[in-house]
Amino acid sequence: MTLKPFSAKALLFSLLTLASSAQASLGGWVQETALGFEQYKAGLERSSYRVDDHDIVVFSRHSDSAEPCIVMIHGFTARAAHWFRMAKNLPAERCVIAMDLPGFGQSSFLPSAAYDPATQADRVSALITAMALKNPQVDLIGNSMGGAISAQFALRHPEQTHSLTLLNAAGVSSPTLSTLRQQIAEGKNGFYATTLDDWKVFYAMTMNEAPYVPSFVLDAVAADAIARVPRHAYIFKQLGGVMDDSLSQIRTPTLIVWGDEDQLLHVSMAGVWQRIAGSKAYVYAGVGHMPHLERPAQTAALFTRFLAGELP
Structure with missing residues (x-):
């Protein structure tokens, strides 16, 4: 058998491929290590529950409290x-x-499986029941898709709902189209980005005051997001409904928070959510789609004042 010589060009390509793979692995490790440290500082412990044929990973603390638990529901791809x-x-x-x-x-x-907001709200309800909380009522806070799920929870499970907080929440009509919705109307959905460059363009749209993340870690986040595009496309098709006509049925105390620089869900949607009777609305200047990441301390303080009944 005759071995073909290994060219310098082929060697360079192999080394670059290995280096790229190693960098992606390092970026993923750094990200998970950093998140683990943030989890530790928040005092949260990881557990898992079986609900509706799904294994749901949960991070929690003080689940034996007599006060309502704060249940935090993330957005699409989050x-x-x-x-x-x-x-x-x-x-x-x-x-x-x-x-x-x-x-x-x-x-x-x-x-x-179904992943529309109403079905997900029922799964959250079943999860809360499975956790056997001392207080059966919860204080819900949801961002984006998680806001739509939280509102569906309040409609479908009012006996479990103590309060509702909506951060840049999906689920209602948009009087003014956001940048993302204009792009979708033109046939381009940033959630479906399949190249690193396209993903970075979309990532820049998600937050106006994004926390610092090293570029090699962002590359690892991008690689994971790109790998999940088929899954996300399947779920995204189930998220199109609006709740405008049902908002008057929500009776729970409600706080609406929005960033006025949101490019994914336009701030004009906050006015639609205010059809919830007695709701309070606050708009952040200079903040994008995720106030809990862009201004976590300020958002936590506002939310805490709301729960304590201290907002004007």
């Missing part, structure tokens, strides 16, 4: 870890539950 910084700034004695929703993060995804 994960429970995005709440850790805000959770750290909430009163240390409060019960907190942040979950990877079914289909996202470390929780199960079933390629034929």
Whole structure:
């Protein structure tokens, strides 16, 4: 057998491929290590529950509290870890539950299952029951898709709902189209980015005051997001409904928070959510789609004042 000579060009390509793979692995490790530290600072412990054929990963503290637990529900393509910084700034004695929703993060995804907001709200309700909390009522806070799920929870499970907080929440009509919705109307959806460059363009749209993340870690986040595009595309198709006509049925105390620089869900949607009777609305100047990541301490303080009944 004759061996072909290994060219310098082929060697360089192999080394670059290995270096890229090693960098991605390092970026993923750094990200998970940093998130683990944030989880520790927030006092959250990881557990898992079986609900509706899904294994749901949960991060919680003080679940035996007599006060209502704060249940944090993330947005589309996000994960429970995005709440850790805000959770750290909430009163240390409060019960907190942040979950990877079914289909996202470390929780199960079933390629034929339903992931619309109403179905996800029922799963959250079943999870809360499975956790056997001392207080059966919860204080819900949801961002983006998680806001739509939280509102569906308040409609479908009012006996479990103590309060409702909506951060840049999906689920209602948009009087003014956001940048993302204009792009979708033109046939381009940033959630479906399949190249690093396209993903970085979309990432820049998600936050106006994004926390610092090293570029090699962002590359690892991008690689994971790109790998999940088929899953996310399947789920995204189930998220189109609006709740405008049902908002008057929500009776729970409600706080609406928005960033006026949101490019994914336009701030004009906050006015639609205000159809919830007695709701309070606050708009952040210079903040984008995720106030809990862009201003975690300020958002935690506002949320805490709301729970204490101290907002004007």
